[in-house]
Amino acid sequence: xxxxxxxxxxxxxxxxxxxxxxxxxxxxxxxxxxxxxxxxxxxxxxxxxxxxxxxxxxxxxxxxxxxxxxxxxxxxxxxxxxxxxxxxxxxxxxxxxxxxxxxxxxxxxxxxxxxxxxxxxxxxxxxxxxxxxxxxxxxxxxxxxxxxxxxxxxxxxxxxxxxxxxxxxxxxxxxxxxxxxxxxxxxxxxxxxxxxxxxxxxxxxxxxxxxxxxxxxxxxxxxxxxxxxxxxxxxxxxxxxxxxxxxxxxxxxxxxxxxxxxxxxxxxxxxxxxxxxxxxxxxxxxxxxxxxxxxxxxxxxxxxxxxxxxxxxxxx
Amino acid sequence: xxxxxxxxxxxxxxxxxxxxxxxxxxxxxxxxxxxxxxxxxxxxxxxxxxxxxxxxxxxxxxxxxxxxxxxxxxxxxxxxxxxxxxxxxxxxxxxxxxxxxxxxxxxxxxxxxxxxxxxxxxxxxxxxxxxxxxxxxxxxxxxxxxxxxxxxxxxxxxxxxxxxxxxxxxxxxxxxxxxxxxxxxxxxxxxxxxxxxxxxxxxxxxxxxxxxxxxxxxxxxxxxxxxxxxxxxxxxxxxxxxxxxxxxxxxxxxxxxxxxxxxxxxxxxxxxxxxxxxxxxxxxxxxxxxxxxxxxxxxxxxxxxxxxx
Numbered sequence: 001x002x003x004x005x006x007x008x009x010x011x012x013x014x015x016x017x018x019x020x021x022x023x024x025x026x027x028x029x030x031x032x033x034x035x036x037x038x039x040x041x042x043x044x045x046x047x048x049x050x051x052x053x054x055x056x057x058x059x060x061x062x063x064x065x066x067x068x069x070x071x072x073x074x075x076x077x078x079x080x081x082x083x084x085x086x087x088x089x090x091x092x093x094x095x096x097x098x099x100x101x102x103x104x105x106x107x108x109x110x111x112x113x114x115x116x117x118x119x120x121x122x123x124x125x126x127x128x129x130x131x132x133x134x135x136x137x138x139x140x141x142x143x144x145x146x147x148x149x150x151x152x153x154x155x156x157x158x159x160x161x162x163x164x165x166x167x168x169x170x171x172x173x174x175x176x177x178x179x180x181x182x183x184x185x186x187x188x189x190x191x192x193x194x195x196x197x198x199x200x201x202x203x204x205x206x207x208x209x210x211x212x213x214x215x216x217x218x219x220x221x222x223x224x225x226x227x228x229x230x231x232x233x234x235x236x237x238x239x240x241x242x243x244x245x246x247x248x249x250x251x252x253x254x255x256x257x258x259x260x261x262x263x264x265x266x267x268x269x270x271x272x273x274x275x276x277x278x279x280x281x282x283x284x285x286x287x288x289x290x291x292x293x294x295x296x297x298x299x300x301x302x303x304x305x306x307x308x309x310x311x312x313x314x315x316x
Numbered sequence: 317x318x319x320x321x322x323x324x325x326x327x328x329x330x331x332x333x334x335x336x337x338x339x340x341x342x343x344x345x346x347x348x349x350x351x352x353x354x355x356x357x358x359x360x361x362x363x364x365x366x367x368x369x370x371x372x373x374x375x376x377x378x379x380x381x382x383x384x385x386x387x388x389x390x391x392x393x394x395x396x397x398x399x400x401x402x403x404x405x406x407x408x409x410x411x412x413x414x415x416x417x418x419x420x421x422x423x424x425x426x427x428x429x430x431x432x433x434x435x436x437x438x439x440x441x442x443x444x445x446x447x448x449x450x451x452x453x454x455x456x457x458x459x460x461x462x463x464x465x466x467x468x469x470x471x472x473x474x475x476x477x478x479x480x481x482x483x484x485x486x487x488x489x490x491x492x493x494x495x496x497x498x499x500x501x502x503x504x505x506x507x508x509x510x511x512x513x514x515x516x517x518x519x520x521x522x523x524x525x526x527x528x529x530x531x532x533x534x535x536x537x538x539x540x541x542x543x544x545x546x547x548x549x550x551x552x553x554x555x556x557x558x559x560x561x562x563x564x565x566x567x568x569x570x571x572x573x574x575x576x577x578x579x580x581x582x583x584x585x586x587x588x589x590x591x592x593x594x595x596x597x598x599x600x601x602x603x604x605x606x607x608x609x610x611x612x613x614x615x616x617x618x619x620x621x622x623x624x625x
Contacts, residue, residue, distance in 0.1 A: 055349065112461045209512065
């Protein structure tokens with residue numbers, strides 16, 4: 001993890017200014033979409049992560065975000081998509097995920113259904129009719145079928161790639177590196193049309209090492225460690241929205257919880273999963289909703305701390 | 317395009333687009349692209365002359381499939397970045413005047429002594445050794461439906477094949493005297509396998525000459541059904557063994573049979589040439605030479621042929 005040096009870097013950014021969206025934030029709040037929201041309304045971007053975004057955009061490489069669970073890796077992608085005015089696609093990787101899942105799927109059930117309706121002597125079924133696009137196909141959208149006429153650019157989130165077998169990142173090298181891939185029963189490859197920007201954000205919790213060839217083709221950024229200042233600023237943004245300003249009536253609560261989280265992180269052994277930003281926001285919301293003051297010892301605070309910040313790692 | 321050329325191209329494009337105005341920003345951009353600062357002076361010596369065999373390209377290495385990786389490609393030292401750094405630096409920093417000496421970071425390269433496997437290839441070889449094929453339980457629907465669409469009854473039912481590490485792996489580390497010179501290689505291989513499959517899915521068991529369920533110190537237990545087993549052993553070929561050769565062979569045969577009955581593959585990495593391998597064991601387990609001549613292709617062939625081939 002990076003030291004949390006928040007000094008800005010000096011360069012010409014590819015994206016001029018990232019902004020938060022008050023209306024979208026309020027809409028999410030009204031719909032109770034407070035935790036793990038993926039609407040991209042607000043995000044506090046560390047200068048180094050901001051630089052990584054610009055480097056990825058400049059080099060045309062996927063952005064690989066490494067860091068602890070809950071440190072804000074996945075939520076960067078929708079924020080990026082909204083700020084770029086781009087379409088947004090995401091796929092959460094599991095152990096059973098195959099490379100093809102990102103590219104295309106074959107609808108065997110429909111083909112079987114059609115086959116049963118056929119009579120001997122009918123024209124053979126065309127496999128091209130049974131191929132359905134995966135997220136990279138939709139993002140590349142060479143035929144303009146998936147919204148690229150209105151929004152040409154796209155942001156793709158490939159979440160937790162370390163859960164997949166090593167063949168998956170290796171199999172993504174060409175689609176991500178060359179911006180094209182082939183599909184069965186289709187003559188033309190799926191290619192990113194000229195002038196279209198497809199930004200791929202990949203996250204890893206580093207349960208498995210990624211292939212070196214894959215790492216080489218990514219812009220790799222570590223999510224910075226939280227500080228009391230960064231946690232408080234994040235809480236202000238998430239609780240008060242973009243219009244909440246630089247101060248909040250809850251600053252004392254935010255500060256106490258941030259201090260407690262950092263204290264707990266310092267006590268963790270290597271095998272423990274340290275609480276991060278997501279756990280911090282859970283604790284903030286719980287304390288606010290239940291009107292619990294963490295600076296006063298109480299059974300309620302003890303329970304909230306247990307449920308949000310001190311999650312055991314050996315749960316089976 | 318070689319990997320090194322890809323990195324340099326990315327760095328050049330990023331520098332030209334972002335035009336870093338100070339040394340800190342320039343260094344951070346290079347770092348994000350996989351470069352790291354080299355020692356200031358003298359420049360790092362060139363890596364040992366080494367060229368991977370022609371079949372040793374990285375899987376899916378677009379644009380470099382047919383080009384062997386040259387030692388001159390890795391690590392790459394970039395000393396001419398002053399040419400692409402902005403000449404007019406804001407804030408009076410020295411980014412414009414001093415060349416920033418960078419080199420490509422080479423993650424996961426173990427320290428000397430010289431390992432049995434090339435550090436670059438070791439990961440891919442390990443993957444070939446511990447990956448297992450899984451057929452089904454899902455049917456291969458594409459093939460199945462294709463047969464049905466042609467009014468043909470598939471016989472037998474085609475099942476989907478997947479190469480996976482999801483089953484995990486049991487690694488047998490032979491602590492016998494004959495393996496003492498290779499202890500560091502055993503540790504490296506265990507580490508590589510852990511990184512590949514994930515800590516939670518790797519079981520390391522220490523054995524002495526042969527896995528022995530009745531061993532009072534290190535009793536061997538078969539892994540769960542279907543979990544592949546990788547043995548880092550010399551099968552007693554070094555000669556300094558307590559058991560007789562026949563007993564060792566019989567012991568390994570028993571283990572191979574036990575594992576085969578449980579649907580687990582058994583592959584052994586041997587630091588001795590094939591001419592010395594016991595024929596009886598060649599017939600019942602996958603054996604792969606553990607030296608610099610080993611390639612991913614050779615490891616894959618040994619696995620795909622199966623025992624006795």
